[in-house]
Each structure stands twice: as C-alpha cells, then as structure tokens.
Amino acid sequence: MTLDFQKMPDQLIPAIVQDAATGQVLMLGYFNAEAWQRTQAEGRVTFYSRSKQRLWTKGETSGNYLQVVSLHLDCDQDTVLVLARPDGPTCHRGTTSCFEGLPGAEEAAPDATRPAPAVSFLAELDRLIERRRQYPAEEPGSYTVRLFEKGLARIAQKVGEEAVETVIDAMAGNKAGLPGEAADLVYHLLVLLRASGSSLEEMLAVLRQRHQTIGAGQRRPLPD
Structure with missing residues (x-):
C-alpha cells in the first residue's frame, strides 16, 4: 500500500482510527513515511507527533497500545482508515475515544458523548x-x-x-x-x-x- 505523501505540504497523512470490534471512532493522528512503515511492520499504530516533533507509538507511556487489525487507504491515497484493537482507553483523559466528553456534548444530545x-x-x-x-x-x-x-x-x-x-x-x-x-x-x-x-x-x-x-x-x- 502506497500513500501519496507529496500531496501534503508537511508530508503528513491524516489517519482515522476506528475500533475494529465496535466501529467507534477512537482518534485522529498523522503518519509520515517512517511512521507508516513502522505501523505496518510492527502491527502497532505509530504516528508522527506534531507537538513532540518525533515518532510516537500510541500507548508507549500508558501501555494502551492500538493493535492493528487492518489498514485501508482512501481513493486518493492521502487518508488512512486504521481498524485497530485498543488495549485500553485511547484518550489521554482516560475515555474510550478522544471524541467523548466534549464540552457541551451532553447538552447537545444524549448520544453525543459516545459516537458509536x-x-x-x-x-x-x-x-x-x-x-x-x-x-x-x-x-x-x-x-x-x-x-x-x-x-x-x-x-x-x-x-x-x-x-x-x-x-x-x-x-x-x-x-x-x-x-x-x-x-x-x-x-x-x-x-x-x-x-x-x-x-x-x-x-x-x-x-x-x-x-x-x-x-x-x-x-x-x-x-x-
């Protein structure tokens, strides 16, 4: 599978991570070429962290790794859908998904805190x-x-x-x-x-x- 990194000014490809079992969207991250290769080789999701300015394996500190089940490229080869099996909460706040517990979500709709x-x-x-x-x-x-x-x-x-x-x-x-x-x-x-x-x-x-x-x-x- 080949990603077109040259399409992006910073050569970072967005990756949507979805729980392979439940279908819940867990988080959004970014691959550079090296992170993409490591993710495929090791079977654990590794991103390029824009804040740390380095490769970052999700769970390297918490132990809550994202185990790759399958990888899917979009039609333009500039976005990745990662189906993964989480070893624990994905968000650093301790929630299953980074899209849970958003400010005002509870008032918007009962299911807004759990987009699955x-x-x-x-x-x-x-x-x-x-x-x-x-x-x-x-x-x-x-x-x-x-x-x-x-x-x-x-x-x-x-x-x-x-x-x-x-x-x-x-x-x-x-x-x-x-x-x-x-x-x-x-x-x-x-x-x-x-x-x-x-x-x-x-x-x-x-x-x-x-x-x-x-x-x-x-x-x-x-x-x-």
Whole structure:
C-alpha cells in the first residue's frame, strides 16, 4: 500500500482510527513515511507527533497500545482508515475515544458523548465478558465471574432457561417483558460462547458468510 505523501505540504497523512470490534471512532493522528512503515511492520499504530516533533507509538507511556487489525487507504491515497484493537482507553483523559466528553456534548444530545453505533455495545459487552474470564480477580464479586466459576454446564443451563422465558413472553404477547428476557438470553449466550472458547466475532463471521452466500444466489435449505 502506497500513500501519496507529496500531496501534503508537511508530508503528513491524516489517519482515522476506528475500533475494529465496535466501529467507534477512537482518534485522529498523522503518519509520515517512517511512521507508516513502522505501523505496518510492527502491527502497532505509530504516528508522527506534531507537538513532540518525533515518532510516537500510541500507548508507549500508558501501555494502551492500538493493535492493528487492518489498514485501508482512501481513493486518493492521502487518508488512512486504521481498524485497530485498543488495549485500553485511547484518550489521554482516560475515555474510550478522544471524541467523548466534549464540552457541551451532553447538552447537545444524549448520544453525543459516545459516537458509536448502538449495536456496537454487543462487541463491548463481549470484550468485557472475556476480560472477566481472563482476569477474575479484578471484579471477584461480579455475576459474570461467578458464572465462569460455576462452569460450562451451569452456563449452558442458564442459556436454556433464558431461551424458554424469552419464548414464553413472545408467545404470550408480553411486549413489556420480552426485551428484558431477550437481553438476558443474549448476555448468557455471550458468556457461553466465551466459556466454550468461542466469541461473538466468530459467530458474526458465520452469519456474514451465510449472508454473502445468499447474496451470491446460493440459498440455504429452510429449517423444518
């Protein structure tokens, strides 16, 4: 991939960093030729800092690195979209995104402090569930940690129980209760996936593949 650095007077190319899992825009930085090469070679986002006047690997002080998932050039080769996996908060203020907590944002709109698609919360929840699995000592009293401690059989049982309750509310026309039961089902399903060594991302990959297959005119047989 070749960037056209000569288009820019300072030979710095803007780079938009987006969370690869949630779709949330995390920050804006700048590549010079050396930063661009290092980012590709090391798999961690390295920018050229205009304030420090040097190469700057995001997270070199805090440990909150941006792990590169994929890099995408625009049609003019003078802007980069970086899909990354953040190791922690991206902003130096401790927020997930540098676009959170802007002055006056709370008054402008309830969602203005969190510019991410609503559905991306599922990816955030899946990430948190996995963290609870890997580091139970961080929140030893949390419900998720206790579920993992009870083991796969109990987690699977909970998924079954929540599925039955969801079906009952749906069949009874309980519009008030159905969203809550569905939320319980989805949450416990995410826990089950992680307890089984899988993830939301792998499940979505299957759905995406099926969608592409249907788009190509290959229909899957209908269930009985």
